[in-house]
Amino acid sequence: MKKKIAATLLIHLMAWVIALIWIVPFLGVFMAAIRPMGEIIRGWWRVDPFTPTFQNFTAAWNHAAAPLAEGMLNSLRVAIPATIVPILVAAIAAYGFSRFRFPLKNYLFIAIVILMTIPQQMIAIPIFRIMNDIGLLNTHAGLILVHAAWGIPWILFFMRNFFTTLPIEVEEAARIDGASDFNIFFRIVLPMSIPALISAVVLQFMWVWNDFFLALILIFSPDKMLATQRIPLLRGVFHVDWGVLAAGTILVMIVPILVFALLQRYYIKGMIGWASK
Amino acid sequence: MAEVKLEKITKKFGDFVAVDAIDLKVEDGAFTVLVGPSGCGKTTTLRMIAGLEEATDGEIRIGERVVNQVPPKDRDIAMVFQNYALYPHMDVYNNMAFGLKLRKMPKAEIGRRVNEVADLLGITEKLKSKPRELSGGQRQRVAVGRAIVRDPKVFLFDEPLSNLDAKLRVQMRTELEQLHHKLKTTTVYVTHDQVEAMTLGSKIAVMKDGVIHQYDSPQSTYDHPANRFVAGFIGSPAMNFLQARANSENGRINLVGKEFRLDIPNPQEMDIQGEVVLGIRPENFSGPVSDGENLVEAKVLVTEPLGNALLVYADCGGEQIVANLDPHQTVEIDSTIKLVVDINTVHLFDRGSENTIL
Numbered sequence: 001m002k003k004k005i006a007a008t009l010l011i012h013l014m015a016w017v018i019a020l021i022w023i024v025p026f027l028g029v030f031m032a033a034i035r036p037m038g039e040i041i042r043g044w045w046r047v048d049p050f051t052p053t054f055q056n057f058t059a060a061w062n063h064a065a066a067p068l069a070e071g072m073l074n075s076l077r078v079a080i081p082a083t084i085v086p087i088l089v090a091a092i093a094a095y096g097f098s099r100f101r102f103p104l105k106n107y108l109f110i111a112i113v114i115l116m117t118i119p120q121q122m123i124a125i126p127i128f129r130i131m132n133d134i135g136l137l138n139t140h141a142g143l144i145l146v147h148a149a150w151g152i153p154w155i156l157f158f159m160r161n162f163f164t165t166l167p168i169e170v171e172e173a174a175r176i177d178g179a180s181d182f183n184i185f186f187r188i189v190l191p192m193s194i195p196a197l198i199s200a201v202v203l204q205f206m207w208v209w210n211d212f213f214l215a216l217i218l219i220f221s222p223d224k225m226l227a228t229q230r231i232p233l234l235r236g237v238f239h240v241d242w243g244v245l246a247a248g249t250i251l252v253m254i255v256p257i258l259v260f261a262l263l264q265r266y267y268i269k270g271m272i273g274w275a276s277k
Numbered sequence: 278m279a280e281v282k283l284e285k286i287t288k289k290f291g292d293f294v295a296v297d298a299i300d301l302k303v304e305d306g307a308f309t310v311l312v313g314p315s316g317c318g319k320t321t322t323l324r325m326i327a328g329l330e331e332a333t334d335g336e337i338r339i340g341e342r343v344v345n346q347v348p349p350k351d352r353d354i355a356m357v358f359q360n361y362a363l364y365p366h367m368d369v370y371n372n373m374a375f376g377l378k379l380r381k382m383p384k385a386e387i388g389r390r391v392n393e394v395a396d397l398l399g400i401t402e403k404l405k406s407k408p409r410e411l412s413g414g415q416r417q418r419v420a421v422g423r424a425i426v427r428d429p430k431v432f433l434f435d436e437p438l439s440n441l442d443a444k445l446r447v448q449m450r451t452e453l454e455q456l457h458h459k460l461k462t463t464t465v466y467v468t469h470d471q472v473e474a475m476t477l478g479s480k481i482a483v484m485k486d487g488v489i490h491q492y493d494s495p496q497s498t499y500d501h502p503a504n505r506f507v508a509g510f511i512g513s514p515a516m517n518f519l520q521a522r523a524n525s526e527n528g529r530i531n532l533v534g535k536e537f538r539l540d541i542p543n544p545q546e547m548d549i550q551g552e553v554v555l556g557i558r559p560e561n562f563s564g565p566v567s568d569g570e571n572l573v574e575a576k577v578l579v580t581e582p583l584g585n586a587l588l589v590y591a592d593c594g595g596e597q598i599v600a601n602l603d604p605h606q607t608v609e610i611d612s613t614i615k616l617v618v619d620i621n622t623v624h625l626f627d628r629g630s631e632n633t634i635l
Binding site: 167169170172173174175176177178179183188191192194 | 327328329348349350354355356358359360362363364365366375376379380423427
């Protein structure tokens with residue numbers, strides 16, 4: 001009995017320590033963001049004096065060299081189509097892989113899974129050259145295209161696995177009812193797959209929004225830069241402006257956190273409530 | 278309305294023959310049940326009629342038309358699935374209306390039909406509900422409604438009652454019977470439950486290993502099974518089988534087994550000699566008695582009083598038998614009893630081919 005209590009205590013203690021270690025940097029960023037430079041220069045953990053202010057946020061939002069307002073708009077311009085396009089394309093392809101018979105199907109699928117293991121750094125130079133050749137370098141369209149292509153394999157894999165769990169009788173019933181393949185997919189299968197689609201939306205959107213690497217390679221005009229590219233530019237020239245930097249980080253973080261918070265409830269609810277048997 | 282005719286229909290999955298050159302004719306307006314153990318090919322046969330599975334060989338006709346190459350939607354059939362297969366994201370109304378909408382039927386006509394069928398099935402209050410809000414029986418009604426509303430030539434049912442609990446199953450069975458009586462649509466119904474087959478079918482096809490062993494009316498199948506498999510499959514509790522040695526002479530057949538000696542009539546004077554399998558239905562035993570003719574002796578293993586019957590499981594010379602006896606008596610476990618056999622109802626099967634001899 002004693003042993004059990006000790007073990008529980010130990011586990012709790014470890015959980016708290018890990019949680020604290022995880023939360024401290026975030027707390028630091030938050031404390032730095034809401035206070036003037038003078039207060040945080042000797043360490044954000046000194047709380048005397050403590051003067052909450054929004055000035056860092058407005059400074060980051062309207063920054064002279066890299067205004068975050070423009071950056072977040074650019075990020076949305078990229079992230080929204082780079083989420084919708086691959087999900088639509090991959091869902092259609094995944095349905096084909098899960099329900100139709102065609103030559104070399106399994107080999108193709110394995111090829112797609114293998115492609116998922118390629119690290120992004122390996123494709124940096126080829127992607128740059130291809131985009132340059134087709135004139136899409138330094139355009140949002142080019143970045144959307146690359147993100148879509150990068151997202152398709154995992155979304156395909158994910159959606160195909162989901163589709164195989166759907167009861168095929170529902171699709172057969174629709175076929176007998178007179179639905180074409182097209183109708184079955186768009187009017188029966190996709191609505192039944194909303195929980196999976198939302199999961200894919202959340203993950204792909206966060207991936208694209210948080211991406212720094214591909215944007216760094218493909219986008220270099222200051223006015224086209226995405227939010228993530230602008231954060232390092234908020235640092236300042238003669239000294240590191242920690243407050244503005246922290247505020248910018250929080251602003252950029254807010255979007256994926258909101259997306260996750262809003263949709264997470266929906267897809268968890270969907271996962272539980274959707275199954276009909 | 279149309280008849281369904283299968284000629285030499287075969288379905289192979291790779292090397293496995295699921296359905297082996299079967300012939301089946303379902304008359305216009307008939308209720309035919311395909312029954313058999315799992316893996317016998319009954320569902321595959323149904324799916325070939327539906328067009329969800331392509332026949333490897335043979336010809337399928339619905340009405341006058343050969344439909345082998347006709348897609349399911351143009352076969353004018355409707356199917357009810359075991360797991361209902363309702364569209365989970367649509368309410369009951371739209372589940373039923375979906376097929377009509379795809380056929381570009383005018384909205385007013387769709388509304389009229391759906392309401393009429395909902396009324397017929399007693400699900401009018403549920404028209405706005407999603408399938409997940411319905412009970413099993415209600416879902417089943419919606420699935421049936423979705424089939425009826427299209428007014429097809431043929432209904433196909435794939436074990437529609439096996440997901441329901443026992444009480445509801447009996448109730449839905451009666452409803453399906455009434456429905457068929459009202460609509461008189463040609464129906465092919467697949468089940469592994471022989472009680473369902475007997476009660477619903479105007480004719481039943483007993484299948485095993487991709488072959489139809491007998492296609493006949495329920496009573497005729499029960500009274501005159503074509504072989505030992507059919508005899509054992511139809512009827513509950515199942516027919517008892519005992520090894521016996523036959524010797525026919527003077528219009529009688531003498532059957533001798535380990536614990537019995539029967540003398541049964543042989544009006545057609547068939548020449549039956551040697552080793553046979555004797556089949557006796559549980560209700561064709563009576564007794565127990567202390568003495569008499571045509572007795573089977575057995576040691577009681579278990580008794581099951583059902584109220585309207587007393588099932589006695591007993592060991593008869595190493596073979597287990599079950600007898601359906603008058604419930605108003607007690608039979609002691611472990612006692613040795615003598616049961617009278619109704620000699621006019623016994624069956625004889627060939628030991629090798631298992632075909633019916635008598």
